[in-house]
Structure formats: C-alpha cells, structure tokens
Amino acid sequence: MQVSFACQYCQQKIEVKFTAEPVSVVCCANCNKNFTVMRPTIAEEILIDWKNEALFQKIRADKSQNSNSSLLALVIKVIELLTWRDKGNGQVEAIKEMRGWLIENEETPPLAELIQSDNKKRSHKRRDWR
Incomplete structure (x- = not known):
C-alpha cells in the first residue's frame, strides 16, 4: 500500500510504502523533519x-x-x-x-x-x- 501527503513544514510531497508493518517513520527529504505514519485501515x-x-x-x-x-x-x-x-x-x-x-x-x-x-x-x- 502506498500513501502520500504534503510535509506540514515545507509542503514537499512525501510518499510512504507499507508492507506488513502498520506504522512507518519517514523523513522529509527537503526539511529533514520526521513523521510517524500509520497504515490506513481499508x-x-x-x-x-x-x-x-x-x-x-x-x-x-x-x-x-x-x-x-x-x-x-x-x-x-x-x-x-x-x-x-x-x-x-x-x-x-x-x-x-x-x-x-x-x-x-x-x-x-x-x-x-x-x-x-x-x-x-x-x-x-x-x-x-x-
């Protein structure tokens, strides 16, 4: 499953790919801020x-x-x-x-x-x- 969102600090598009784990930590490539993202429930x-x-x-x-x-x-x-x-x-x-x-x-x-x-x-x- 792939999820994308805009960084709340710099508006850079961030993409996250989920495999089996329900939670993922990603870093914005533009401003280096970390985000914890939960896999959406289908x-x-x-x-x-x-x-x-x-x-x-x-x-x-x-x-x-x-x-x-x-x-x-x-x-x-x-x-x-x-x-x-x-x-x-x-x-x-x-x-x-x-x-x-x-x-x-x-x-x-x-x-x-x-x-x-x-x-x-x-x-x-x-x-x-x-």
Whole structure:
C-alpha cells in the first residue's frame, strides 16, 4: 500500500510504502523533519472488525440468557427449599444451593475459592444442638 501527503513544514510531497508493518517513520527529504505514519485501515479490515464485534456480542447475549435461566432455576429451588415443610433444614439446604450455584456460575475464581474455603472452615466446627 502506498500513501502520500504534503510535509506540514515545507509542503514537499512525501510518499510512504507499507508492507506488513502498520506504522512507518519517514523523513522529509527537503526539511529533514520526521513523521510517524500509520497504515490506513481499508474497508475489508473494518468489516472484519465489525463481524468480530457482532459475534462477540452474540456470544455475550447467549451467555447472559443462559445465566438468567440458570439464576431463575436457582431462585425457584431456593423458594421451594424455604417453603417446604421438611426436617427443618430448608434454610441450610437453600444456602448450600446458592453457594453451589455461585461456584458453578461465578466468572471470578476468587469468590468461588472464598466460598469453598468458608465451607471447609464451617465443616470442621462442631455444633452442639442440645
């Protein structure tokens, strides 16, 4: 690709040939001023960028929809656990369900690790229900 422009100091025509590199440094032959020139983006490259962005947004929307469905299922399960008359451990089971969901669906590992370490600490404590 070849690009030409006029030197902003002396108006001399400067020509730049780009091969693979996106940036080139040229010197004006008339006044010895240096210019850094970026290769212009052509329409095909812009189209590829837009296609990639559209694909990224679609994947993100699909993931969001899956997360919303999963979250709705969690809410229903927690409500069931809290409202059913069982052995009296519905609240404990609801919390376990929520923790399990967070571990499976959390994108940031530190939260999942914190929940898992908290579970380990709690499992070592003995409770006396007398």
